Amino acid sequence: MDIIVDNISKHFGTQKAVDQVSFQVKTGEILGFLGPNGAGKSTTMRAITCYLTPTSGDIRVGGYSIHENPEEIKQNIGYLPESNPLYQDMPVLDYLRFVAEIHKIPKEKIPGRIREMVRTCGLEAEKHKKIAELSKGYKQRVGLAQALIHDPQVLVLDEPTSGLDPNQIIEIRELIREIGREKTVILSSHILAEVEATCDRILIINDGKIVADGTSSDLRKKAQNKEILKITIEDADKNDIFKALQSLQNTQMVDILSQSGNSFELQSKPGTSSRRDVFRLCVDRDWMLTEMTPTETKLEDIFRELTMN
Amino acid sequence: MTTIWILAKRELKSFFDSLLAYITIIAFLVFTGLFTWIIGRTVFLMSEASMQSFFGVAYWALFFFIPALTMKLIAEEHSSGTLELILTKPISERQLVLGKFLAVFILIALSLMLTLPYYITIASIGPIDHGATTLGYLGLLLMSAAYIGIGIFASSLTSNQIVSFLLALFIGIFFHLLFELIARYFPGAIGNTLSYLSLSTHYESITRGVVDSRDIIYFLAVVFLSLFGAQMAISRRNYTN
Numbered sequence: 264m265d266i267i268v269d270n271i272s273k274h275f276g277t278q279k280a281v282d283q284v285s286f287q288v289k290t291g292e293i294l295g296f297l298g299p300n301g302a303g304k305s306t307t308m309r310a311i312t313c314y315l316t317p318t319s320g321d322i323r324v325g326g327y328s329i330h331e332n333p334e335e336i337k338q339n340i341g342y343l344p345e346s347n348p349l350y351q352d353m354p355v356l357d358y359l360r361f362v363a364e365i366h367k368i369p370k371e372k373i374p375g376r377i378r379e380m381v382r383t384c385g386l387e388a389e390k391h392k393k394i395a396e397l398s399k400g401y402k403q404r405v406g407l408a409q410a411l412i413h414d415p416q417v418l419v420l421d422e423p424t425s426g427l428d429p430n431q432i433i434e435i436r437e438l439i440r441e442i443g444r445e446k447t448v449i450l451s452s453h454i455l456a457e458v459e460a461t462c463d464r465i466l467i468i469n470d471g472k473i474v475a476d477g478t479s480s481d482l483r484k485k486a487q488n489k490e491i492l493k494i495t496i497e498d499a500d501k502n503d504i505f506k507a508l509q510s511l512q513n514t515q516m517v518d519i520l521s522q523s524g525n526s527f528e529l530q531s532k533p534g535t536s537s538r539r540d541v542f543r544l545c546v547d548r549d550w551m552l553t554e555m556t557p558t559e560t561k562l563e564d565i566f567r568e569l570t571m572n
Numbered sequence: 573m574t575t576i577w578i579l580a581k582r583e584l585k586s587f588f589d590s591l592l593a594y595i596t597i598i599a600f601l602v603f604t605g606l607f608t609w610i611i612g613r614t615v616f617l618m619s620e621a622s623m624q625s626f627f628g629v630a631y632w633a634l635f636f637f638i639p640a641l642t643m644k645l646i647a648e649e650h651s652s653g654t655l656e657l658i659l660t661k662p663i664s665e666r667q668l669v670l671g672k673f674l675a676v677f678i679l680i681a682l683s684l685m686l687t688l689p690y691y692i693t694i695a696s697i698g699p700i701d702h703g704a705t706t707l708g709y710l711g712l713l714l715m716s717a718a719y720i721g722i723g724i725f726a727s728s729l730t731s732n733q734i735v736s737f738l739l740a741l742f743i744g745i746f747f748h749l750l751f752e753l754i755a756r757y758f759p760g761a762i763g764n765t766l767s768y769l770s771l772s773t774h775y776e777s778i779t780r781g782v783v784d785s786r787d788i789i790y791f792l793a794v795v796f797l798s799l800f801g802a803q804m805a806i807s808r809r810n811y812t813n
Contacts, residue, residue, distance in 0.1 A: 312660040337662040348653030
């Protein structure tokens with residue numbers, strides 16, 4: 264089932280939480296949703312899961328509109344809300360049974376589904392405990408289990424790995440990737456590395472608007488338009504090197520990196536490279552070039568650039 | 573219907589697991605038992621085989637017990653965030669509200685059923701008016717339905733359970749007592765309207781043995797309107813962040 268978000272806006276009073284957002288997610292795609300706190304990630308996810316009705320615009324999930332057929336959409340979506348709310352007074356197994364019944368899983372299939380969820384989400388040791396007695400990581404697993412129990416076509420996960428330890432994070436990521444092969448997955452996260460490792464596509468939202476959309480390498484390429492080189496030159500005076508580097512034709516900016524050694528950061532003008540010029544310069548002046556490393560733009564930098572106002 | 577029943581079942585289980593159900597039932601039985609048999613205008617004092625003393629006590633006991641049962645129903649879902657969880661399952665707001673209503677109604681019906689031994693005992697002492705007794709129970713059930721509705725409405729307005737409890741009592745006392753009292757000071761149309769709004773008027777006319785369709789409609793209307801109000805209050809999440 265694919266998701267088509269068509270120009271949705273959501274206002275709370277005078278506050279615009281989401282402002283004319285449109286995007287599509289195809290079956291078999293894992294979409295990572297990034298953005299600072301309060302950017303509108305959760306509001307968008309709540310609109311997709313039919314918890315909130317957008318002020319304007321429509322969302323179609325597998326052809327069903329959130330305005331006309333919310334029940335069908337809800338039946339096909341597995342959702343893990345941000346704060347992972349659960350009925351704390353229920354034992355894990357009772358809770359999973361309740362969710363299975365609500366999703367109208369045939370009675371004879373329910374025990375099998377519960378067993379499978381307990382196994383996939385690693386709940387075996389804690390399955391008889393009340394949810395309130397579980398640690399945060401186990402609660403998160405219960406949250407995932409309840410989202411997956413009816414084998415939904417679409418999975419919406421709001422910060423699925425928060426509260427988990429590193430081993431669990433890797434397990435859950437693998438689980439999401441596996442599910443994402445056949446299903447449509449949207450997940451939000453604050454951890455950029457996680458989104459990069461798990462998702463096929465990244466959507467960055469800021470102030471209720473989409474500011475970037477593409478694969479992580481797409482986003483990188485866009486930012487890498489500007490080449491940044493780390494250069495170390497020995498056997499020369501720091502100020503001479505600095506002036507020489509600045510006078511290269513493609514140079515936009517030069518920074519001195521350390522006071523002791525002769526290390527510099529050289530940023531070229533957009534779309535150009537200074538690597539050959541630097542080498543030529545060193546040969547001409549008989550300087551010893553000991554380091555020239557292109558700096559890889561981190562997703563963090565792209566994120567900061569797009570979302571800092 | 574099945575969805576409503578699944579929701580009601582979960583709610584009932586939570587009532588019994590948290591001991592709230594046992595405490596309510598026992599307190600209700602002790603309270604009504606004391607005033608029916610031992611203290612005040614008891615069956616023996618009135619020296620007639622009738623359930624009137626029981627109905628009089630139950631009328632007030634339920635007024636206080638029902639808000640205690642309904643106060644957490646939606647307020648807790650608000651405060652713990654589970655409302656988001658439950659409304660993103662294939663459940664409509666109406667089903668959610670009806671499921672909760674059904675759970676409390678079953679619990680109250682069960683409590684009332686446990687007072688049937690009073691009835692059997694009194695019937696064995698002397699000639700009891702079976703018709704009046706049946707109508708007395710019917711009146712209590714209808715009244716309970718109305719207060720459960722009001723309680724759920726109060727619970728949907730806030731995420732604080734204490735506020736929810738007090739609000740239910742506050743709204744309830746108008747129907748229970750105040751509309752009738754205020755009506756006396758207003759002659760004519762206003763007085764009649766207030767008197768019609770008073771729950772006690774309709775309750776009394778049913779227990780007197782007159783089952784008028786107007787009374788039944790009144791109770792159903794209170795239930796319908798309060799549950800509808802609760803549904804509206806739940807969808808307010810769309811307007812406040």
